[in-house]
Each structure stands twice: as C-alpha cells, then as structure tokens.
Amino acid sequence: MGKRVLGIETSCDETGVAVYDTEAGLLAHTVHSQIDLHAAYGGVVPELASRDHIRLLPALVRQTVRAADCRLDQIDAIGYTAGPGLAGALLVGAGFAESLGMSLDVPVLPIHHLEGHLLSPLLSADPPKFPFVALLVSGGHTQLMSVSGVGEYVLLGETLDDAAGEAFDKTAKLMGLGYPGGPQLAALASEGKPGRFKLPRPMLRSGDLDFSFSGLKTAVLNVVNGVGWKADDAADLAADFQEAAVDVLVAKSLAALEASGLSQLVVAGGVGANRRLRAQLDRAAKRKGWRVFYPEPELCTDNGAMIAFAAALRFERGPGGSPGGAVSVRPRWPLADLRPPVEPAGTA
Amino acid sequence: MRILAIETSSEHASIALICNDEITERTLEGHANHSEKLLPSVRELLADSAIGLHQLDGIAFGAGPGAFTGLRLACAAAQGLAMGAGLGVVGVCSLEALSLQGEGDAVLVATDARMGEIYTAAYEMLDGAPALCGAIACIPPQEFELPPHRRGWFGVGSAFLVHRETLAERGGTGLQIGLPYARVRASDIGRLAAVRVAHGAAIQPEHAAPLYVRNKVALTTEERRERGGRA
Numbered sequence: 001m002g003k004r005v006l007g008i009e010t011s012c013d014e015t016g017v018a019v020y021d022t023e024a025g026l027l028a029h030t031v032h033s034q035i036d037l038h039a040a041y042g043g044v045v046p047e048l049a050s051r052d053h054i055r056l057l058p059a060l061v062r063q064t065v066r067a068a069d070c071r072l073d074q075i076d077a078i079g080y081t082a083g084p085g086l087a088g089a090l091l092v093g094a095g096f097a098e099s100l101g102m103s104l105d106v107p108v109l110p111i112h113h114l115e116g117h118l119l120s121p122l123l124s125a126d127p128p129k130f131p132f133v134a135l136l137v138s139g140g141h142t143q144l145m146s147v148s149g150v151g152e153y154v155l156l157g158e159t160l161d162d163a164a165g166e167a168f169d170k171t172a173k174l175m176g177l178g179y180p181g182g183p184q185l186a187a188l189a190s191e192g193k194p195g196r197f198k199l200p201r202p203m204l205r206s207g208d209l210d211f212s213f214s215g216l217k218t219a220v221l222n223v224v225n226g227v228g229w230k231a232d233d234a235a236d237l238a239a240d241f242q243e244a245a246v247d248v249l250v251a252k253s254l255a256a257l258e259a260s261g262l263s264q265l266v267v268a269g270g271v272g273a274n275r276r277l278r279a280q281l282d283r284a285a286k287r288k289g290w291r292v293f294y295p296e297p298e299l300c301t302d303n304g305a306m307i308a309f310a311a312a313l314r315f316e317r318g319p320g321g322s323p324g325g326a327v328s329v330r331p332r333w334p335l336a337d338l339r340p341p342v343e344p345a346g347t348a
Numbered sequence: 349m350r351i352l353a354i355e356t357s358s359e360h361a362s363i364a365l366i367c368n369d370e371i372t373e374r375t376l377e378g379h380a381n382h383s384e385k386l387l388p389s390v391r392e393l394l395a396d397s398a399i400g401l402h403q404l405d406g407i408a409f410g411a412g413p414g415a416f417t418g419l420r421l422a423c424a425a426a427q428g429l430a431m432g433a434g435l436g437v438v439g440v441c442s443l444e445a446l447s448l449q450g451e452g453d454a455v456l457v458a459t460d461a462r463m464g465e466i467y468t469a470a471y472e473m474l475d476g477a478p479a480l481c482g483a484i485a486c487i488p489p490q491e492f493e494l495p496p497h498r499r500g501w502f503g504v505g506s507a508f509l510v511h512r513e514t515l516a517e518r519g520g521t522g523l524q525i526g527l528p529y530a531r532v533r534a535s536d537i538g539r540l541a542a543v544r545v546a547h548g549a550a551i552q553p554e555h556a557a558p559l560y561v562r563n564k565v566a567l568t569t570e571e572r573r574e575r576g577g578r579a
Binding site: 040041042045047048050051054055057058059061062072087088091092094095096097098099100101102103104324325326327328329 | 383384385386387388390391401416417420421423424425426427428429430431432433553554556557558560565566567568569570
C-alpha cells in the first residue's frame with residue numbers, strides 16, 4: 001500500500017481537499033468554489049473568503065477522506081497551502097492542517113501554491129517528464145519557470161504589473177461584463193472577430209521573458225471611452241483583447257523553450273483553461289516538434305489535489321515537517337525560493 | 349472531566365487545561381496573532397501534565413466576538429485537534445467568559461470592537477452561572493443601553509477603557525464600571541465548556557464556528573453605487 005497524503009488548499013476563493021496515494025494515485029478530491037459568495041461584491045472579499053473556508057473546511061476533509069474510502073487514522077501525511085495567497089484565508093488551512101497533523105501525529109508539509117499548480121500536469125494520464133518549462137498563468141500570477149525536478153525552479157520571466165488573469169478580469173469589468181469576468185470575456189471573444197481595434201502586444205519584442213498586461217487593459221479602456229464606441233462592438237473588442245494577450249503568452253513561452261533548449265511546456269493556472277491560448281500554443285509548439293502539457297480541466301483552477309500531490313512528492317523524497325509547530329503562512333513567497341526535498345542522510 | 353481550552357480572540361492569548369478541579373493556564377505573549385506559539389504551547393502544556401489529546405473529554409475555544417483572525421485560529425486549532433482525536437468541541441462566547449470576572453449577580457460586558465463600535469452583552473448570574481439577558485450586540489457606544497428590568501450592573505471589558513465617558517453617561521447610576529482591564533482567560537472558557545461537555549452539549553468539530561457578531565464586513569457593488577462610489 002502506498003502512503004496516503006491529505007491535501008488542503010485555502011489560499012484564495014476555493015476550498016480544496018484531496019487524498020492522494022503514492023501508489024494508487026488520486027483517491028478523492030473535492031473543491032468548493034466561493035464564486036457566488038463574492039459575485040455581489042465584484043471581487044474576492046478577503047474576510048468573507050476566510051469565513052467561508054473555516055465554515056466548510058473540516059466538513060470537506062471528513063467528506064473527502066470518506067470518499068477516498070479511508071479513515072483519518074490511515075492518513076500518513078498532510079500538505080497544506082502555506083502561500084502565496086490571502087493571509088487570513090491561508091491561516092485557516094494552516095491552522096487546521098497543523099492541528100490535525102498534531103492530533104494524528106503525522107508529518108505536516110507547508111506547500112507553495114504555485115508548486116502545486118506547476119506539478120499538477122504530472123497527475124494526468126500522459127504526464128511530462130522533468131525537465132520542462134512551466135507557464136504559470138492565473139488571476140494572481142504570470143510566470144515562466146524552468147523546472148528540472150521537485151523544488152528545482154528557476155524563474156525565467158514574470159509579469160511586471162497585472163497577472164494575465166487579472167487583466168482578463170479587469171478588462172471584463174470595464175466592459176461591464178459579470179463576475180468573474182475572465183471566463184465571460186473569453187466567451188464573448190469567441191463570438192467576435194479580432195483585428196479591428198489594433199490593440200498593442202506589450203513587451204512582445206522586449207528581448208526578455210517578462211510580461212506586462214496593464215497597458216493592454218488601458219488600451220481597451222481608451223476604446224470603450226472613445227468616440228464612436230458601440231456596445232455592438234463588444235464581442236470584437238473582447239476577441240482583440242484575448243488575441244493580444246494570447247499572442248504575448250505564446251511568443252514568450254516559445255522563446256523560453258528556445259532559450260532553455262527544452263521541448264516540453266507545462267501550462268498551469270486558471271488561464272490555462274482558455275481555449276484560444278491552448279489552440280495557439282498547441283499549433284505553435286507542433287511546428288517546432290515540441291509538446292504542451294495541461295492539467296486535467298478540473299485541476300486548472302485551485303484545488304486540493306495538486307497540494308496533496310506536491311506534498312506526496314516531497315514526503316516521498318525527504319522528511320516531512322513535524323506536526324504541531326508554528327502555524328505560519330507566507331502571503332508573499334517567491335517560487336524560486338523553494339528548495340528540493342532533502343534526501344535522508346546516506347541515500348544522496 | 350478534562351478539557352483543553354484555547355483563547356486567541358485578542359492580543360492577550362492563553363490556553364488552559366481543566367482536569368476536574370485543577371486548572372493550569374498559560375498565557376501566550378509577544379505575538380500579535382499567536383499563530384506561531386499556539387500549538388507548541390498546547391503540546392508543552394499537555395506534556396507537562398502527562399495527558400494525551402485522546403484522554404481529553406473535549407476541546408473548548410474562545411468563539412468571540414473579537415479579532416476575526418484570532419477567532420478563526422482558535423476555532424481551526426480546536427477543530428483540527430478534535431477531529432484527529434475523535435473529540436467534541438465547544439465554542440464559548442468571550443463576553444460570557446469575561447462575565448465570570450465580574451462581581452455581584454448582574455454583569456454587563458462590553459469590549460472594544462474597533463471602528464467606533466463595541467461588542468456588548470448582559471449576564472445575570474444564577475448560582476454562579478451566567479445567563480444571557482437579551483442578545484449580544486455590536487453597536488456604537490452612543491447607542492448603548494442597560495437592560496431596563498434592573499439596576500446594579502457591574503461593568504467588565506475594554507470598551508469601558510476606550511469609551512469610558514460615553515458608556516458611563518449612557519449607563520448612569522445603574523452601572524458601576526468595575527474591571528475595564530479584564531482580559532478573556534482560557535481558564536474561564538474551559539470552565540464554562542466543562543459544564544456543557546458534562547451536559548452532552550459538545551458538537552462535532554465541523555459544526556463549530558466563530559461567533560463574529562459583526563457580520564457586515566464589505567459593501568456589495570450595488571451598495572457602493574448607492575453611496576455614490578465606483579462599481
């Protein structure tokens with residue numbers, strides 16, 4: 001029998017719990033989304049997010065462990081998201097996980113949220129192999145990383161202002177679309193034709209692997225506020241915005257593969273579910289003979305499975321953290337600060 | 349009866365172990381949110397008392413009202429510890445715990461809720477057990493009123509420090525400001541919880557929740573528009 005790892009994710013507006021078995025794979029995972037809760041506020045309200053996490057987390061843990069057909073005393077380790085994210089929301093998961101680990105007397109591993117995302121394609125039926133380039137693209141992050149193993153991450157480039165998903169959400173908001181805006185903007189874009197509004201491709205030729213999306217959002221604002229703007233043009237403008245954002249993400253991802261000499265690209269994070277992005281990446285990579293890997297669709301957004309999985313990989317390779325220690329979270333935590341799990345002495 | 353109690357609703361946090369009539373309490377000093385010291389302190393307290401989590405009859409936590417993050421820390425810790433050890437949980441109102449420090453048979457508890465408001469509740473002591481009169485409220489001190497059915501209230505809590513003059517004026521001769529410096533003690537949380545556990549009132553950890561009292565924490569898009577702000 002493999003080792004069973006409980007994963008807990010509460011970094012933003014999704015409460016995720018999963019049980020991963022190092023031999024049998026993912027046994028169960030449950031995600032509760034708070035989208036409806038925050039919709040009336042036009043964005044995530046941190047205090048309400050924290051309240052919802054603590055309201056549901058213990059029940060989700062009970063339910064998910066049951067769905068995995070095991071008991072709490074059969075859990076061998078617990079992983080939880082320790083950052084980056086909303087401090088109060090992280091603290092709920094951290095406090096519960098550390099306490100549960102203490103009473104079960106099992107190791108507890110604080111996991112980096114983005115490590116969870118970038119390793120999540122390894123959970124799919126046809127996983128990539130180390131090393132690869134990862135494009136982490138969500139509402140909170142836009143980064144290109146070179147990944148040579150668990151905990152071996154080198155930052156190649158990142159956004160200098162808004163994250164790509166944030167730009168989708170903010171642009172949707174200024175165009176008067178509902179919440180959450182990103183997916184609605186993408187849906188509207190599929191009804192339009194790009195090319196009419198000549199939006200910029202920020203930093204496309206900057207010569208590095210960094211991104212910038214706030215200027216693109218401003219360009220849309222100028223169109224919407226300009227003379228001659230008609231609501232009928234919204235679909236075409238959405239298509240233009242999406243095309244511009246996708247163009248930059250694709251070009252930089254290819255440049256990262258080129259520069260690192262690698263041939264596998266892993267795409268993770270909520271924006272990784274964008275169909276246009278996937279189509280363009282697949283097409284461009286195919287031309288070069290490269291491959292693009294995505295997490296299973298249900299694991300694109302925040303979830304506990306990726307945290308359980310990342311914790312399992314670390315737990316297998318090194319000692320887990322001892323339970324009942326400090327409940328500490330890192331709302332800001334650069335991914336490149338991570339280190340590989342330390343091999344037990346004598347096996348290195 | 350053995351109860352572990354956790355109280356982190358303010359900057360003065362504490363934990364306590366109730367073993368029948370014997371009570372051991374420890375304060376957690378020096379940390380704004382106590383998250384770093386809480387679990388190591390619990391581990392130490394249990395080890396010093398040679399008691400394992402599984403030997404407890406329940407876990408109590410200070411449910412609030414108080415600092416939101418602190419309430420969740422205590423609640424999450426109680427839930428996690430209890431779920432792993434197969435125990436029940438009891439959330440105790442921090443104002444009720446404060447009432448145990450009062451004198452006489454009528455205690456008016458009021459704590460500073462920040463943002464120009466106070467949390468307040470009135471308790472009448474029946475055989476030493478506090479019974480809530482009316483409801484727990486979060487109000488501006490200018491709206492504070494004593495329960496009208498009696499006089500001789502003994503005031504406890506930090507609101508009498510922060511809003512002393514307003515509360516003295518509103519309370520008039522019916523109110524004696526007694527203990528403005530009183531802090532919630534885990535030992536009191538544990539004492540009150542022990543009675544409930546004995547009556548079978550402990551609940552499953554997943555049903556435990558903080559008692560926020562202040563429930564309006566943000567304006568909806570609609571409300572911001574009505575107030576003339578941006579969407």
